[in-house]
Structures are given as C-alpha cells and as structure tokens.
Amino acid sequence: MRITHNSAVGPRVRFAPSPTGYLHVGGARTALFNWLYARRHRGTFVLRIEDTDVQRSSADMVTGILEGLRWLGLDWDEGPEVGGPRGPYFQSGRLDRYRAAAARLVAEGHAYYCYCSPERLRDEREKAEARGEAWQYDRACLNLAPERIAELEAVAAPRAIRFKVPSTHTAFEDIVHGRIAFDPRSIEDFVVLRSDNHPTYHLSVVVDDVEMGITHVIRGDDHISNTPKHLLLFEALGVTPPTFAHVPLILGADKKRLSKRHGATSVTEYRRQGYLPAAMVNFLALLGWSPGDDRELLSVAELVDSFSLEGISGGNAVFNVEKLEWMNGQYIARLPAGELAGAVEPFLADAGLPVPRDRGWFHRLLDLLRPRAKRLTDFAELARPFLVDTVEYEPHAVEKHLDAPDVGAHVAALAAALRTTDPFDEPHVEATVRGTAAERGVKAGVLIHATRVAVTGRTTSPGLFEVLVLLGRERSVARLERLVNFLATRRAGRVS
C-alpha cells in the first residue's frame, strides 16, 4: 500500500467548522483564506466537520455549511461528500482514534486519569471567581495513591483524561502575529478525553491535523490561546507541529464580535438578501487582508494569484455592510446578462412576478435596471412595472406630476403621436415626445414626468425613452390612454 504524501506536493490546509450553527461570515472568511492559500500554492483544501459535541451538532447544520461553501465557490478536495484518503472527515467517525491517542498519552506518561467530579471543579472555579481570581486545575489526581485508584476503579468512578502540562516553554512563530510566547504555568492540565469517552476539541483537532497531514493551520484569532495546548500535544505525540496563521476576528459596528444583534451573520442570509457570491468573496477577502496595493475589485482568479498569509492584517476588522453593498452593485453592473438573468429569476419569483419568456427582452430590461440595483432583491421592485399588466399609480407620483393643467390632453396627444412613430426606437420616440410637448406649448419635462407616471406609476425609473421602447408601442400607448381615462374620471369625481 502506498501512502500519498501530499505535503510533498503542496500545503494541506483545512477548514473545520463545528455544525452547531450556520456558516457565519467569520467562518466563511476563514474558509476562504484557507481555500485561497491552497489554490495559490497548488495544495489541498480539506473540509472536516468537528461534530464531537453530539448534543449541539446536527445534520441540517452540516448541510447548511456545505451549501454555503459551495455557493461561495469554495470547493474542497477532501471532505464530506467527496471523500479522500485521510478520512473519515467527520470527527464523530474518528472516535476510536482519539481514544487510542489518549490512551497512548497516558501510557507514555503525558496524561493521567482524573476522577474529580464536575461539581467539585465547578465549585472551585466559583470560589476563585468570587475572589476575583482564575482557577486552574489543582492536579488533585496527578499523584493518586494506587490504593485510592483501585478503590475508584472498583466502583467504576467516572474518569476523564487530563494532559500533564510540562514546564516546557511554549512559543511559536505565527505568520500573521510573529512570535507568540506563553508561560506554561498559565496553562492548566486540560482534559483531553471526557469521562463519556469523547475527546475534547484540543485532542481531536491535534489528532486530526496530524493524521490528515495538515501543514498550515489558518484559523481565527480566538484560538491563539489554545495554540500552546495544541503545541504541547503535538510534541507529546512526537510530531512536528504545523505552521500557524491566526486571522483577526470580524467585528460589528460597535467593535464587538459580530453577532446576530448586528444584523445578518450567516452566509445564507446574505444570499437571501441578494448578494452575489463573487461580491461576497471579494468583500470577505478584503476584510483583514489586502493584495498589498490599492486594488479593490478582484476576481477569484486575481485573489488566488495575489493571496498570501503575510498580507493578513493583525487587527480585527469591522464588517462594513455599506461597502459590501457597493461592491455587490459593482458586480451586478458587470455580470453578463445571461448570468444576471439566472441570478435574478428566483427573486422575481419570490416577489410573485413572472419571469419574461423572451430572453432577449429580459436581458435588455436587466441592462436598463442594473445600474440602479445594489442587490438582486432590488430587481423585483425595479422590474415590476415591466412585468405586470396594470401598473399602480403611486399617490405621491399622481400628486407631483398629474396636477399640472391639461396634463390629460397632453398625454392623449402623445398617445396619438406614438401610434405613428416609426420606427419605434429611442431617437424617434424621443423626437415624438419632445415634438408633442413643443406643439402643445409645454416644457418637455412636464410631459415626460406625466408619461413616466403613466407607464410606471412612479416618479423614478430608467430613462423614459428607453422605458417606452422596451415596453413597446402597444403597451406604452395603452398605458397612456389608461392614464387619460384615470384623469378624466378623477376630475369627474372631483366635480361631483
């Protein structure tokens, strides 16, 4: 049997979410950095599901996370649904390995059994807290007498396994932060295997990173303080630790860790709000990282090409939704019409609007609307007048533009003129509108605004001539005539 040594080919990185929640934008960015690093260096991107917390993990969450990653275009080389030579990729399927590792640590004197009750530990912590101090495990079980152990075992007392933290000085070179050192005395003898025989995060993450041949650990800043524990574990297991790169956290506008109260935090939510995956990726990439120059709009290929861990900033970053919106608008403006159509369709459907069967016409409509859209959801409202049979007149539009004298007559005249405008294209339609206004002695604006209300029901829309042409002669004329009727009956109503 041949062992594949991918590390010789390129770096192996991993994204290891725990399915206790949806895919958070912070997690997505961590995944993105890992992915970019793997792609940049022709390495391997591994996806591993950390579901050792059986209580809080769920299969639905796994599905959601996978969907989120796929939507962003972050494909994994090894992991759920694609498999790979270093599986299983769910920690729940690797329990025996963690138990074996824990047993080995005990056998080799790096860990010991701990029979302390959770209640006692909790009490000690509370007491210490009351004194304003932090409590560290007191090693009560480190040197239990053999007889005592025999007693405890005889009654099958629950036992956990704790790592015996050596006094070795733990320091490491972090790619984004430089050298980070911890005083080993500040690290307690942490549990590696719970009394229910399940590993803690520290054990599973290290065992997996070893067995999966991970060369670079790119993860959130919040793991810095866990790193010395991991380092110690790697050492006890006799393995050279991977290289670490701790990326800063994403904060909300109040500089607190981004959470639900700041608004949307899940990738799925942004997707629903009408953001394009490419914009999301671009934006996330620039949160805490920069290519080193002033480029803002970078394609995935460009990101891959310029990504480097050294370019990651050390400070936390505030999630700036306004910039995301702007960026999304930029991507909407540039997306090929065909792709934009596909992206917009579900949002039209959600709004109860029909998707035009004439693709060419649909594309022209989209081209008219796109400079006005920041999110895909905007298209529903923007497109409504073009997709419904009868437009509704917005009250303020009626007030603002239909009260001028003789508006009805002007509009009627335009309707008549438009019947014979040939060809019915922008230059000719514009000439007709302006000509009609001139003939009737009103400023073009008056007629234009009234006409806009007639065909869209609103005070704002894309350029009126483009709108008329896109709607076509029949619909345009019909809408103008309908407005004439509307004004007539409205006046009648007022008189009586």
Next chain:
RNA sequence: GUCCCCAUCGUCCAGAGGCCGAGGACGCGGCCCUUUCAAGGCCGAAACCCGGGUUCGAAUCCCGGUGGGGACGCCA
C-alpha cells in the same frame, strides 16, 4: 482579575526609517452630466491614540501608558 493579540481618515486597507506636507476604497458633502432615480466623471472634508526613548531623521524600531478585542469549560 490573569494571560494573549491589536492600535493610520467614521469603516476596510496601503505604508515594512528618509519617496508621507500620509495613498486607495466605502460612506459623507459639492459640482458636472440629466426627463426622474441611479450609474458615471471631477472636486472636497476626514487619520498616523498618548508619553518617553533609539536615530542626522520615525506613521514606520524599542519601552511604558491608555484604549479596544480575545482566551481563561469534561464548548468548539
């Protein structure tokens, strides 16, 4: 409280001792374009946290302070 990380415009970044009288982007203000709304173009306001060093010279290096964040679980 202890340990760790961080510190340039409101926000995201550029800046790795002289090129910085600090550059880009979002947002904001103004002007232009214009039938409205956008988009676009141009212009503008806006920052090196404070105090000590080191150096001929510091946004850049060192120390301290302050501020912000994170971690202190048989959660991950």
